[in-house]
Amino acid sequence: MFTTPFDYRNAHSVQDVIEWLQEDPDNTKILAGGHSLLPLMKLRLSTVSHLIDIGQIPELQGIVLSDNELRIGAFTRYVQLVRDPSVALAAPLVAEAARVIGDLQVRNRGTIGGSLCHADPAADLPAALLALGAELEIAGPAGKRREDIDSFFLAPFITTLAPGEVLTAIRIPRIAQGARSIYLKRPHLASGYPIIGVAAWVVLRDAQVDSCRIAITGIGSVPFRAFSAEQMLVGQTFTRDVILRAAEQVASDQSFDDDDDGYKANLCRVYVTRALAALGNQG
Amino acid sequence: MSVTMTVNGTTITRSVEPRTLLVHFLRDEAGLTGTHVGCDTSQCGACTVLLNGDAVKSCTVLAVQANGAEVVTIEGLEQEVLHPVQQGFWEKHGLQCGFCTPGAMLTASYLLSTNPHPSETDIRDALDGLLCRCTGYETIVRSVQRAQEIMDERQTEERETKIG
Incomplete structure (x- = not known):
């Protein structure tokens, strides 16, 4: 299968990308790993006149660990997230989610920034990044800005x-x-995408929840945080009953599309329960 | 657009449309038809090649993205003698119809280059992105295990030859 024709430019700096994007913003796409975009273009679900390749921009690459945060360049491939020791140390959830994306060949190409900007509601990484409270660095014609990932996803693919x-x-x-x-x-048996993916962490002090976060992907129209369940858990003893109540809270807070039979709500309840129970059994 | 890449050690330059996929560059421009187009939707892995040493699905990479890169296809795996992966597939009957075999072998060689002693689980995980419609998965796994043994055997031989 072939995509429709397009012109291709290889950017060497973020400034190149910003300038070129402005020339024809409606018909221009950024090409990162290409493992979501190219299949869509081949199926002609997406027609693009201009592709800007960002694969050779040094400032978009690399993983740097400082005292209080991990900075991951947007063009960092999944395989690097899986292997990098500083990711394993500072954000093991990111490595764990990256490890189960697609397959080995896909992980050799796909990038963290591509996953976020494509905003597939069934992408794996957004759950991990929501749970960790990631902040996004964005550059544009008006300069640089930062955005909390909580507000980044508006709708499927937007x-x-x-x-x-x-x-x-x-x-x-x-x-x-x-x-x-x-x-x-x-995972969905054919596509490998999550039907549901639950990212969670908890800090326990004397069996009580000191702090925690839960984020869910795949099952809603956008990946989301389970704020009220998180609040409910803090200060509680981390018992099976408390976990079940938290899971119930997550499922009942959401109204899922096309869920007349309650399958999605039930899946949500079951997977949040399993994730939290697994945390209880760790350590 | 002019694209130059090194395929199995030979540098090749061609002028292609930007939408040319790497798999078509290899088959139609380089004349190497060992790389197969299976599903053409990045599911089946038959088109897997090594791009700068990494196993990738060449139906989902543009030829222009491989500009300046080193590519290894199934034709480039053998060096004087069969590659351990080829030998392993031969001995353990790792192929039936052979359609997925180029992708299976390059995926296996990538696995062994990054993890010389994989467990059976590691092998099965690595082959997750490969569909064999003959369903010959068990013999493929055994072939990769045998390939790993052959690699070890050859290394030992090499060492003994040097000492001797």
């Missing part, structure tokens, strides 16, 4: 990125000392 803007890096606060974390996914 983010707050304005025309001419490009995601340059993802900043992740180091996970709390002693935190237990998990990414639990039920």
Whole structure:
């Protein structure tokens, strides 16, 4: 299968990308790993006149660990997230989620920034990044800005990125000392995408929840945080009853599309329960 | 657009449309038809090649993205003697119809280059992106295990030859 014809430019700086994006913003796409965009273009679900390749921009690459945060360049491939020791140390949830994306060949090409900007509601990484409170570095014609990932996803395949803007890096606060974390996914048997993916971490002090976060992907129209369940858990003893109540809270807070039979709500309840129970059994 | 890449050690330059996929560049421009187009939707892995040493699905990479890169296809795996992966597939009957075999072998060689002693689980995980419609998965797994043994055997031989 072939895509429709397009012209291709290889950017060497973020400034190139911003300038070129402005020339014809409606018909221009950024090409990162290409493992979501190229299949869509081949199926002609997406027609693009101009592709800007960002694969050779040094400032979009690399993983840097500082005292309080991990900075991951937007053009960092999944395989690097899986292998990098500083990701394993500071944000193990990211490595755990990246490890179960697609297959080995896909992980050799796909990028963290591509996943976020494509904003597939069934992408794995957004759950991990929501749970870790990531902040996005974005560059555009008006300069640089930062955005909390909580507000980034607007609808399936739609983010707050304005025309001419490009995601340059993802900043992740180091996970709390002693935190237990998990990414639990039920993959669709054919596609490998999560039907549901639950990212969660918890810090326990004397069996009580000191702090925690839960984020879910795959099952809603956008990946989401389970704010009220998180609040409910803090201060509680981390018992099976408390976990069941938290899971119930997550499922009942959401109204899922096309869920007359309650399948999605039930799946949500079951997977949040399993994820939290697994955290209880860790350590 | 002019695209230059090194395929199995030979540098090749061609002028192609930007929408040319790497798999078509290899088959139609380089004349190497060992790389197969299976599903053409990045599911089946038959088109897997090594791009700068990494296993990738060449139906989902543009030829222009591989500009300046080193590519290894199934034709480039053998060096004087069969590659351990080829030998392993031969001995353990790792192929039936052979359609997925180029992708299976390059995926296996990538696995062994990054993890010389994979467990059976590691092998099965690595082959997750490969569909064999003959369903010959068990013998493929055994072939990769045998390939790993052959690699070890050859290394030992090499060492002994040097000492001797």
